Amino acid sequence: MEKLAGQNKKKSFREPGTDSTYLIKTENLSKIYPIGLTTLTALDNINLAFVKGDFAGLVGPSGSGKTTLLNILGSLDSPTTGSAVVMGKKVETLTHREAAGLRNHHIGFIFQTFNLLPVYSVYENVEFPLLLQNFSSSGRKKLVMDALEWVGLADRAFSKPLQLSGGQSQRVAIARAIVKNPELVLADEPTANLDAENSRNIMDTMARLNENLKTTFIFATHDEKVMRYLKRIITLNDGRVAKDERAAGEGT
Amino acid sequence: MLIIKLALKNILGAGLRTWLNVIALSFSFVAIIYMQGLYNGMSDQMEKIAIEAEYAGGQYWHSSYDPFDPLTLDDAHGKIPDNLHTLIDRGEAIPILIRAASIYPNGRFQNALLKGIPPDQKILSIPSGVLENGGTSIPALIGGRMARSTGLKKGDYLTVRWRDTNGTFDADEFFISNIMKTDDSAIDNGQLWIPLEKMREMMDMKGEATIVVLKSGSRFAENAGGWNHKNLEFLMKDIRALFLTKSIGGSIFYIILLLLAMLALFDTQILSIFRRRKEMGTLMALGMTRGTLIQLFTLEGAIHSVLAAVAAAIYGIPLLTYSARTGFGLPESTDDFGLAIGNRIFPSFTGALVAGSILLVLTVTTIVSYLPARKIAKLEPTDALRGKMT
Numbered sequence: 001m002e003k004l005a006g007q008n009k010k011k012s013f014r015e016p017g018t019d020s021t022y023l024i025k026t027e028n029l030s031k032i033y034p035i036g037l038t039t040l041t042a043l044d045n046i047n048l049a050f051v052k053g054d055f056a057g058l059v060g061p062s063g064s065g066k067t068t069l070l071n072i073l074g075s076l077d078s079p080t081t082g083s084a085v086v087m088g089k090k091v092e093t094l095t096h097r098e099a100a101g102l103r104n105h106h107i108g109f110i111f112q113t114f115n116l117l118p119v120y121s122v123y124e125n126v127e128f129p130l131l132l133q134n135f136s137s138s139g140r141k142k143l144v145m146d147a148l149e150w151v152g153l154a155d156r157a158f159s160k161p162l163q164l165s166g167g168q169s170q171r172v173a174i175a176r177a178i179v180k181n182p183e184l185v186l187a188d189e190p191t192a193n194l195d196a197e198n199s200r201n202i203m204d205t206m207a208r209l210n211e212n213l214k215t216t217f218i219f220a221t222h223d224e225k226v227m228r229y230l231k232r233i234i235t236l237n238d239g240r241v242a243k244d245e246r247a248a249g250e251g252t
Numbered sequence: 253m254l255i256i257k258l259a260l261k262n263i264l265g266a267g268l269r270t271w272l273n274v275i276a277l278s279f280s281f282v283a284i285i286y287m288q289g290l291y292n293g294m295s296d297q298m299e300k301i302a303i304e305a306e307y308a309g310g311q312y313w314h315s316s317y318d319p320f321d322p323l324t325l326d327d328a329h330g331k332i333p334d335n336l337h338t339l340i341d342r343g344e345a346i347p348i349l350i351r352a353a354s355i356y357p358n359g360r361f362q363n364a365l366l367k368g369i370p371p372d373q374k375i376l377s378i379p380s381g382v383l384e385n386g387g388t389s390i391p392a393l394i395g396g397r398m399a400r401s402t403g404l405k406k407g408d409y410l411t412v413r414w415r416d417t418n419g420t421f422d423a424d425e426f427f428i429s430n431i432m433k434t435d436d437s438a439i440d441n442g443q444l445w446i447p448l449e450k451m452r453e454m455m456d457m458k459g460e461a462t463i464v465v466l467k468s469g470s471r472f473a474e475n476a477g478g479w480n481h482k483n484l485e486f487l488m489k490d491i492r493a494l495f496l497t498k499s500i501g502g503s504i505f506y507i508i509l510l511l512l513a514m515l516a517l518f519d520t521q522i523l524s525i526f527r528r529r530k531e532m533g534t535l536m537a538l539g540m541t542r543g544t545l546i547q548l549f550t551l552e553g554a555i556h557s558v559l560a561a562v563a564a565a566i567y568g569i570p571l572l573t574y575s576a577r578t579g580f581g582l583p584e585s586t587d588d589f590g591l592a593i594g595n596r597i598f599p600s601f602t603g604a605l606v607a608g609s610i611l612l613v614l615t616v617t618t619i620v621s622y623l624p625a626r627k628i629a630k631l632e633p634t635d636a637l638r639g640k641m642t
Binding site for chain 2: 119134
């Protein structure tokens with residue numbers, strides 16, 4: 001994994017005047033959706049900061065704003081008011097192209113339903129973010145195989161997603177998220193579709209990545225099994241931070 | 253390069269859905285090219301028939317001759333100018349004398365045109381050689397349509413009445429020496445072809461003619477003592493105008509086929525964009541821009557057309573080649589269509605026709621692929637990931 005860590009040096013992406021202490025910082029962040037003539041406040045005055053190497057989880061019941069916050073931190077969405085600075089970039093001021101660039105170079109995503117591209121092989125799925133970055137063919141091959149080895153799927157490189165189990169599919173998604181060695185990985189309910197054993201494997205894999213590469217992981221989850229791995233648990237309730245506490249992060 | 257690779261991968265990965273669409277689209281390619289080839293073939297054939305049977309390398313008309321005004325025929329004759337005579341003597345032109353006459357087939361009166369032609373001529377595809385031996389009667393050659401309309405058969409005798417150069421009526425029995433089969437109704441309907449010298453004698457018009465037909469490929473275009481030179485461009489004008497009228501009707505089918513091709517692709521694109529919203533969301537999450545996504549989906553549509561062109565080539569080339577060789581049989585009643593197209597149409601597929609049709613379909617389908625893809629420009633990544641279309 002050291003190979004993965006060393007190969008992909010990132011250019012500074014930070015906007016002048018932003019706080020370099022934090023990887024992510026939100027200030028008075030709110031997200032309000034118009035619903036007909038009324039509005040729904042999904043996030044209300046969120047003030048959070050994450051540093052490099054965090055292994056944090058956003059927990060809370062359905063509708064508490066976990067996924068919305070994760071989407072904003074991943075520059076897939078923007079706040080209605082307030083600010084979210086991600087790796088020195090203000091998400092609310094990014095153009096679509098800039099947001100795409102931020103996601104492509106610095107953020108890895110892991111989804112509940114894996115979101116693998118069905119017509120591509122495992123290898124091609126993992127290779128995809130590197131293709132968008134115009135990596136050379138030999139560079140891509142090495143990084144992809146390293147990432148697949150890391151998640152223990154090097155021998156399934158040329159299988160199609162439909163030929164994989166749920167656990168294997170999620171490991172491919174992890175490989176795809178980490179192949180570009182991002183500073184930040186956002187995982188939305190990564191174990192929701194997995195059984196206990198696969199969930200444990202997945203969380204072990206991500207904990208190792210966090211440990212070895214110092215990649216920052218932020219989860220949105222209400223899975224007890226995930227929570228046992230977290231070093232920081234942020235509880236959201238009705239769009240507000242109800243609790244922000246350190247945890248043991250010991251896994252099983 | 254990346255999006256070409258991705259588009260190809262997505263299309264081929266879609267399997268049967270892609271191939272069904274490609275095959276449907278390829279039918280449009282082949283049908284459009286076949287139909288255009290058919291029209292080209294008809295047009296080529298009409299011109300070829302008219303050149304072979306009527307116009308050859310162009311004509312000289314007597315100054316009074318107007319083929320659309322029968323009343324001018326009385327005066328439309330004269331001595332052939334010297335320079336045209338030289339051509340005739342060299343076998344590079346033939347004189348034709350045209351006069352109005354009345355015929356009485358089976359006791360009925362009918363107007364007709366008498367046309368005098370040298371029996372030994374080789375410039376027009378009229379079998380005038382049969383006029384060489386008429387015996388004591390005046391031999392006449394008529395076409396199949398004329399034979400049908402008058403009930404005349406080979407070997408029949410026919411009473412013909414005419415007026416000579418002085419306006420004096422005369423009449424005689426003509427012997428139907430042959431019935432020619434021709435695709436060109438303009439040398440058939442209401443016409444009797446007789447030996448030129450015999451006709452000149454009957455009309456007291458020695459050395460005269462109404463028109464002079466130049467040999468095919470002739471570049472002769474000198475002034476000829478008041479006789480008017482009519483080149484092929486002029487002579488073909490009416491045929492081309494007539495064909496244009498007919499082909500406008502045909503273009504409706506062309507448009508329908510093109511619309512079908514567009515519809516097939518438009519539907520596929522709409523369905524594809526609808527079904528693949530989550531994939532689009534994933535691609536956006538991975539860092540693909542909306543612009544690249546639009547390019548990707550547009551390109552996928554365009555590649556459908558390229559694959560369709562390849563599929564069309566695989567079965568279309570042998571099919572169209574066979575069709576161009578064997579032609580397309582037409583029923584007898586096609587004569588009523590008003591065009592001299594023969595009893596078989598041989599479609600004509602030129603490189604320009606094939607390339608033009610492919611280019612047109614490719615352009616149209618690319619535009620059609622782009623239109624639904626534009627929706628992506630408004631797509632929010634979070635909505636796409638949820639499988640929602642904004």
